[in-house]
Amino acid sequence: RLMPELPKFDDEDLKSYGDEEEELALSPPAALMSILATQELLLENILECIPVGEFAVIRPLSDEFCLVLGYLLTWKLTLAFFKAASSQLRVLYSQYLRKTKSLNKLLYHLFRLMPENPVFSGPTSEVPSKDTKTFFTEELHLDVK
Numbered sequence: 001r002l003m004p005e006l007p008k009f010d011d012e013d014l015k016s017y018g019d020e021e022e023e024l025a026l027s028p029p030a031a032l033m034s035i036l037a038t039q040e041l042l043l044e045n046i047l048e049c050i051p052v053g054e055f056a057v058i059r060p061l062s063d064e065f066c067l068v069l070g071y072l073l074t075w076k077l078t079l080a081f082f083k084a085a086s087s088q089l090r091v092l093y094s095q096y097l098r099k100t101k102s103l104n105k106l107l108y109h110l111f112r113l114m115p116e117n118p119v120f121s122g123p124t125s126e127v128p129s130k131d132t133k134t135f136f137t138e139e140l141h142l143d144v145k
Contacts, residue, residue: 003081028078036102037100040109043068047113071109
């Protein structure tokens with residue numbers, strides 16, 4: 001609930017950013033980026049031996065699973081922050097992510113985490129159907145209880 005409120009504070013300082021000739025960048029919340037940087041290192045250690053194109057098998061509820069889930073939830077917060085920001089702020093934030101290569105790292109991690117066959121294993125009927133349900137066709141609820 002808090003993430004959409006944070007860009008308002010950077011909007012006030014936006015006027016001071018436009019006079020310099022160098023490429024401008026503005027960091028999203030420092031606490032969030034610090035956690036993201038730490039998680040990127042941990043995830044790189046987990047996935048270092050897996051090339052892009054291959055996929056990692058992460059057992060549910062293992063330590064690796066918790067690290068991956070935390071990393072993806074941190075990106076979810078970052079994207080909620082971006083969504084609430086004005087277009088001018090988004091440009092500055094995206095420049096920061098480009099400089100830190102965080103978005104590149106996200107894509108590398110996603111392509112190593114994405115299963116080869118993303119079949120949805122939710123509640124299904126015993127009658128086989130033509131339409132195989134995948135994670136791309138079904139809505140996924142990530143509510144923590």
